[in-house]
Amino acid sequence: MIDVLAAAASVALSWGAGVLVVRALLRGTSDDAPPLAIGYGYLVGAFATTLAMRAMALAHVRWNLPVLVAILVALGALAAWLARKRPALPRAQSHVKATGIERAALAVASLLIVVRLSGIAADAMVSPLRGYDVWAHWATKTRVWLETGTLSPFVSAETWLARGDPSLYMDANPGHPGTVPLLQVWTGLFLRDWSESLIKLPWLAMAIALACAFYAQARLAGATAAVAAIATWLVMSLPVLDGHIASAGAADLFLAAALGMAAMATWRWARTRDRRMAMLAAIAAAAAATIKVEGLIWLAALLAGVVTAVNRRAGYALAIVAVAAFAGYLIFGPEQYPLLGYVLLSRPVNVTGALVDHVFVFDNWHLAGYVLIALVAWRRRALFAPALAPATITVAAMVGVVVVVFYFSSAAGGVLDETLVNRFLLHAAPTLAFYALLLVVDALAPSTANASAPAMKPADA
Amino acid sequence: MSSVDAPSLSAPRLAGWTIVAIVAAALVLALAGAVALNAGAHLRGTPQTIAVPATAMTIARGQGRATDAGLWLDAIAPGDVGLLSAPGLVVDGDAYSRITWRFGVEPPGGVDLAMTWGRRDRPGTVYSAPIDWTRGNATIDLTRHPDWGGAVHGIGLAVRGRLSAPMLLADASLRSNAWDATLADIVDDWFAGTRADGIGVMTSMRHEASHVAPLLPIVAAAIALGAAFVVWRNRRRRENVDAGAIVAIVLAGWLVLDLRMQALLWQQHAASWSAFAGRTLDEKRAAERDAPIFSVARRIRDAERPRGGRVLVLSDSSALATRIAWFLYPDNVWVDMRRSTVGPPPLLPPEALRRGDQVVLVLKHGFAWDPAGGRLVWPDGRSREARAILVDGPELALLEIR
Numbered sequence: 059m060i061d062v063l064a065a066a067a068s069v070a071l072s073w074g075a076g077v078l079v080v081r082a083l084l085r086g087t088s089d090d091a092p093p094l095a096i097g098y099g100y101l102v103g104a105f106a107t108t109l110a111m112r113a114m115a116l117a118h119v120r121w122n123l124p125v126l127v128a129i130l131v132a133l134g135a136l137a138a139w140l141a142r143k144r145p146a147l148p149r150a151q152s153h154v155k156a157t158g159i160e161r162a163a164l165a166v167a168s169l170l171i172v173v174r175l176s177g178i179a180a181d182a183m184v185s186p187l188r189g190y191d192v193w194a195h196w197a198t199k200t201r202v203w204l205e206t207g208t209l210s211p212f213v214s215a216e217t218w219l220a221r222g223d224p225s226l227y228m229d230a231n232p233g234h235p236g237t238v239p240l241l242q243v244w245t246g247l248f249l250r251d252w253s254e255s256l257i258k259l260p261w262l263a264m265a266i267a268l269a270c271a272f273y274a275q276a277r278l279a280g281a282t283a284a285v286a287a288i289a290t291w292l293v294m295s296l297p298v299l300d301g302h303i304a305s306a307g308a309a310d311l312f313l314a315a316a317l318g319m320a321a322m323a324t325w326r327w328a329r330t331r332d333r334r335m336a337m338l339a340a341i342a343a344a345a346a347a348t349i350k351v352e353g354l355i356w357l358a359a360l361l362a363g364v365v366t367a368v369n370r371r372a373g374y375a376l377a378i379v380a381v382a383a384f385a386g387y388l389i390f391g392p393e394q395y396p397l398l399g400y401v402l403l404s405r406p407v408n409v410t411g412a413l414v415d416h417v418f419v420f421d422n423w424h425l426a427g428y429v430l431i432a433l434v435a436w437r438r439r440a441l442f443a444p445a446l447a448p449a450t451i452t453v454a455a456m457v458g459v460v461v462v463v464f465y466f467s468s469a470a471g472g473v474l475d476e477t478l479v480n481r482f483l484l485h486a487a488p489t490l491a492f493y494a495l496l497l498v499v500d501a502l503a504p505s506t507a508n509a510s511a512p513a514m515k516p517a518d519a
Numbered sequence: 520m521s522s523v524d525a526p527s528l529s530a531p532r533l534a535g536w537t538i539v540a541i542v543a544a545a546l547v548l549a550l551a552g553a554v555a556l557n558a559g560a561h562l563r564g565t566p567q568t569i570a571v572p573a574t575a576m577t578i579a580r581g582q583g584r585a586t587d588a589g590l591w592l593d594a595i596a597p598g599d600v601g602l603l604s605a606p607g608l609v610v611d612g613d614a615y616s617r618i619t620w621r622f623g624v625e626p627p628g629g630v631d632l633a634m635t636w637g638r639r640d641r642p643g644t645v646y647s648a649p650i651d652w653t654r655g656n657a658t659i660d661l662t663r664h665p666d667w668g669g670a671v672h673g674i675g676l677a678v679r680g681r682l683s684a685p686m687l688l689a690d691a692s693l694r695s696n697a698w699d700a701t702l703a704d705i706v707d708d709w710f711a712g713t714r715a716d717g718i719g720v721m722t723s724m725r726h727e728a729s730h731v732a733p734l735l736p737i738v739a740a741a742i743a744l745g746a747a748f749v750v751w752r753n754r755r756r757r758e759n760v761d762a763g764a765i766v767a768i769v770l771a772g773w774l775v776l777d778l779r780m781q782a783l784l785w786q787q788h789a790a791s792w793s794a795f796a797g798r799t800l801d802e803k804r805a806a807e808r809d810a811p812i813f814s815v816a817r818r819i820r821d822a823e824r825p826r827g828g829r830v831l832v833l834s835d836s837s838a839l840a841t842r843i844a845w846f847l848y849p850d851n852v853w854v855d856m857r858r859s860t861v862g863p864p865p866l867l868p869p870e871a872l873r874r875g876d877q878v879v880l881v882l883k884h885g886f887a888w889d890p891a892g893g894r895l896v897w898p899d900g901r902s903r904e905a906r907a908i909l910v911d912g913p914e915l916a917l918l919e920i921r
Contacts, residue, residue: 159530174781181788184795186803193845205849215856219871224829228853230841254800288770295777297724300784420724421735424776428739429769480723 062183064248065256069100069263072244075130076103078137083334086144089278089326097271098338100263101319105345106133108240112209120207123247160284167284167291171269174294178304179262186254191231192307198229199239200257204246209236233399237348238309261306268315268488269294275322275492280499289498293491298422298480309350310481316346317356318488321452324360325496328367328448351399356485359459363452370444373451380455384462400467407470409479416479423480426487430494437497446500453493456486531763533749538764541748542771545741552740553732554702557662559614564695567703569615571674571691576605579675581682589623589689595682602635603688604675609639610693612671616662617694617704617731620676623687625654628838630680634659639670647677651728658729662696683836683882705732709779734779742772809842816846819879819917822909829853833867834881843881869903872920877908880916888916895920 077099084090110129114121156164187193202210210225212232242257249256269290276286293299302311323339326332343360346353362380366373387395388404395402417427434441441450463469463482472478531538573589581601583592595601618634626632632650646666650659657676661667676688694700708730727733745768753760794806804813831853834840844852857864872878878895880886885898888910894902895918909917 157530170777170781174784177781177784177788181791184803185791186795186800186807188807190841194841198845198848201848215853216858218853219857219867222871222873224851227851228856230854230856252800254803255795292773295773295780297780300780301723304784415728416723416725418739419733419736420727421733421776421780422724424735424780425739425742425769425773428742476723476725 061249061251061253061256064250065245065253065259068245068248069259071127071130072103072107073100073263073267074103075106075134075137076100078134078141079103079106080338082137082141082144083338085141087332087334088330089332089335091274091278093270094274094278097267097269097274098319098323098342100267101271101316101345102338102341103130104241104260104264105237105341105348106130107244108237108348111240111244112236115209118208121243121247122207126244126247156282156284160282163284164287167287170291171294174300175262175265175269175303178265178300182258182262182304182306183255187258187307189305189307192305194229195231195234196239196307196309197242197254197257198227199234199236200242200246201252202227203236203239204243204252233351234309235348235350237345238312238350241312242307258306261303261311264312264315265294265299265303268318271315271319271322272488272492275326276495276499278326279496280502281495285495285499285502289491289495292424292426293488296423296426296487296491298484299487302481302484308481310484313346313349313353313356314484314486314488316342316349317353317360317485318492320346320357321360321363321449321489322492324363324367324452325449325492328363329445350485352482352485355398355459355463356456359455360452362455363448366451367448370442370447373447377451377454380458384458388466397467400463400469402462403466403468403470406465407474409464409470409473412473412476412479413464416476417483423483423487426491426494430490433494433497437501440497440500443500446496449493449496453490456489460486531767532758532761533764533767538767538771541745541764542741542768542775545745545748545768546738546775548744549737549741550702550705553705553737554698557660557696557705557731558698558701559616559662559696561614561695561697562699564614564697564700567695567697567700569610569693571605571608571693573688573690575607576603576688576691578602579604579606581678583685586687589687591624591685591687592678592682593685595678597681601678601682602675603678604635604673605691606673608674609670609672610674612636612638612661612668614695614697615671615693616664616667616696617660618658618674619692619694620650620657621689621691622656623689624685626678626686627682627684628654630678630682632657633677633679634661635673635675635677636667636671637673638666638668639672645673653725655726660729660731701731705730708732709734710782734776738772738776742769745772804846812839812842813846815881815915816843818909818911818915819843820847822917824877824908824917824919825875826850828875828877829873830877830879831867831872832879832881833883833886835884836882839881843879866897866899869897869901872903874920876920878905878916878918878920880918882914887913888918 077095079102080095080098081090084094107126107130110126111121114125119125187197199212210227212227212229213221214232215228218226218228241260245257245259246252272293273286273290276289277283281289299311299314302308320339320342323335323342327335327339343357347357362373362376365376387402391402391404393404416422440446460483464473464479469478469482533541573585576590578590578592579602580599581592581596582594583590583601585591590603592601592603620632632652633647634650635645635647637645648659648661648664650657674691674693676691678686694704708727746765749761749764749768795803798806801817804810807813829851830847832840832844832847833855834843837855840854844854855864855867859865880888887896888905888907889896889902890907890910892902893904893906895905896902904921905918906921907916908919909915
């Protein structure tokens with residue numbers, strides 16, 4: 059029991075510091091809302107925790123729990139002090155009273171989320187680490203770093219043999235970034251013994267954080283409490299997402315959450331032009347980049363949305379250039395070209411069958427594939443309106459990433475043998491879900507969307 | 520929240536019970552369509568299942584034996600195919616087209632399974648179809664296979680690839696494709712657990728490939744039917760389309776899928792609790808599906824050996840070596856993950872080993888421990904002086920390089 063409390067304390071400490079940082083950042087803005095701070099707070103706090111651990115390792119100081127706790131407490135205290143210096147905006151009261159059916163929908167959606175996460179938590183907190191990637195790619199680093207108290211280097215099998223240096227370690231994927239194993243180490247530092255169950259707690263925390271952030275951003279985008287809650291339930295009910303919470307240990311859930319939070323904050327900034335929301339987006343994006351190599355690929359898609367938000371024509375031009383460049387590669391490029399851990403191919407591999415099966419036949423994503431296509435078809439005339447264009451370009455770029463990675467890269471094998479197809483789509487799932495919500499909210503509240511659309515530059519008019 | 524609230528989601532004009540009725544009727548229609556697409560000509564299957572006990576089967580190819588528990592297939596000659604068949608069985612292929620091969624001991628990973636059969640009306644020809652199998656019982660639906668039908672005889676299970684461990688075939692069954700059996704199979708599939716280890720549903724719904732009719736397309740079809748009905752009804756009455764009702768139908772469909780998923784997940788949560796709650800880490804690992812691997816790894820881990828050195832785990836199976844290595848961390852473990860663009864990676868050179876390195880040999884062909892000479896011998900005859908820490912037959916050795 060003491061270990062359970064200790065593990066909870068490790069998560070709570072990061073989370074608390076992160077909440078204070080987010081509140082300090084957004085205090086005095088119209089976006090200062092508790093669910094938003096809670097949602098983004100865990101990502102920010104967890105990221106800060108890993109940065110502190112990296113800094114200690116860089117300084118050749120063995121990780122020390124009191125020092126790390128002191129750093130987080132100091133960070134939280136500093137954030138709280140900064141927040142106090144800024145006056146809070148008075149809360150705007152909603153003028154729309156929820157109907158009975160809306161209250162019922164809110165209650166049912168919340169209950170479904172709680173039931174789902176409770177079951178998954180009960181499972182994850184008793185079972186050992188499961189799934190090949192979990193124990194072959196990620197927890198290997200956790201196990202070693204927890205033992206050595208620092209970022210002991212992991213190298214390839216060839217380098218390990220050639221160098222013969224006993225301080226070098228190897229595993230099935232030495233190239234993975236350290237953020238996720240560091241979070242497990244952080245929780246592990248609080249425990250008396252190695253526990254494969256309790257080091258999964260950050261995954262549960264991230265799931266709750268994602269739900270809070272999604273709900274909060276949905277409300278900021280103009281959704282009613284009921285619509286926001288239902289949309290949050292739809293996201294949190296996605297079977298593959300739940301699977302990654304339950305079989306905690308791989309980085310895909312963290313990347314999905316960080317990328318989703320970065321996209322939601324970016325799109326919010328595109329509407330309000332509040333620099334502090336842009337900072338929050340940048341922090342989430344930085345976290346995504348350090349979670350998995352694929353984070354950089356996805357962030358390129360997000361960047362296209364940022365350019366579109368700044369200048370729509372520039373965004374469209376960028377999209378056209380990207381498509382033309384890839385077409386040029388297909389025509390003139392080498393058959394194979396290594397890029398960010400993948401090998402780009404100039405001839406496509408047909409993975410349509412596997413893709414269709416996993417999105418439209420097997421219940422990996424419930425109805426998400428069908429609903430997204432239906433919504434895009436329904437709202438096709440509004441996709442490139444000023445309020446939606448940055449999000450649309452981001453999503454179009456993400457679809458482009460999926461097409462390139464699945465059809466034109468060495469990852470096609472992972473799609474066909476089904477080890478990659480859902481994992482890769484998971485990274486984009488929260489972002490795509492929020493885009494679907496924006497399509498609905500924009501349709502329901504055109505006046506809101508127009509009101510919050512950014513002032514366009516002459517080129518955009 | 521400080522945002523401007525949007526107008527509330529326009530409530531459906533249809534009454535709640537009407538929407539529920541539309542969804543229910545659409546689901547029934549979609550399910551009926553699925554049954555019609557997957558069933559044969561008969562309404563009732565009598566009997567619904569034809570059981571083929573192992574006593575009715577023989578080992579046509581490969582080495583094995585018959586026991587009370589079923590047929591053991593112990594080995595297959597390299598490059599050959601193992602074949603377990605029921606030569607005396609004759610069935611109406613048009614009425615019985617879903618076949619399940621039930622294992623007492625599953626085939627090891629890395630083998631491919633296929634179904635073989637003959638037809639009375641085409642003597643001398645043996646037909647085959649690959650079985651999409653990764654674990655559990657092997658099932659195949661041949662309802663739409665062009666060569667399945669008429670009087671089928673001599674069904675068999677072909678096993679291709681390297682059989683690294685014996686497998687036990689308990690029995691086979693041929694399921695009727697009559698409408699009543701098809702309906703029962705469709706619904707049973709939806710709620711059947713996927714794997715005994717409690718992780719299947721949590722990682723992917725891949726197992727639905729073996730379903731007669733997966734639930735998702737049926738719900739999607741039901742939603743399309745329900746939405747089409749609402750649109751048709753509105754147009755007939757010259758009303759605006761009731762978008763709220765369509766949204767409600769979509770959410771109801773999503774809820775159906777989610778409640779099914781909740782049911783499957785809670786089955787797995789219960790299995791996890793039963794297997795792991797209140798146990799130590801070693802007890803949990805011993806309760807996993809690959810407990811035999813852990814028992815080997817535990818012997819290596821707990822052996823009286825110097826700590827803090829390097830441990831090289833060598834096995835013909837990369838998956839086995841990787842799993843054993845995981846149980847040995849935080850030791851400095853090495854598994855052969857070297858990449859080679861042409862064929863397998865080269866042999867581990869003897870000079871790469873250092874004094875004090877520990878070498879684990881698990882099901883590693885070619886390498887041998889020479890107890891008389893006290894040497895680890897490479898397949899090409901090279902050797903290094905070593906000390907045995909743990910030796911258990913030719914399959915398992917833990918040696919320390921001197």
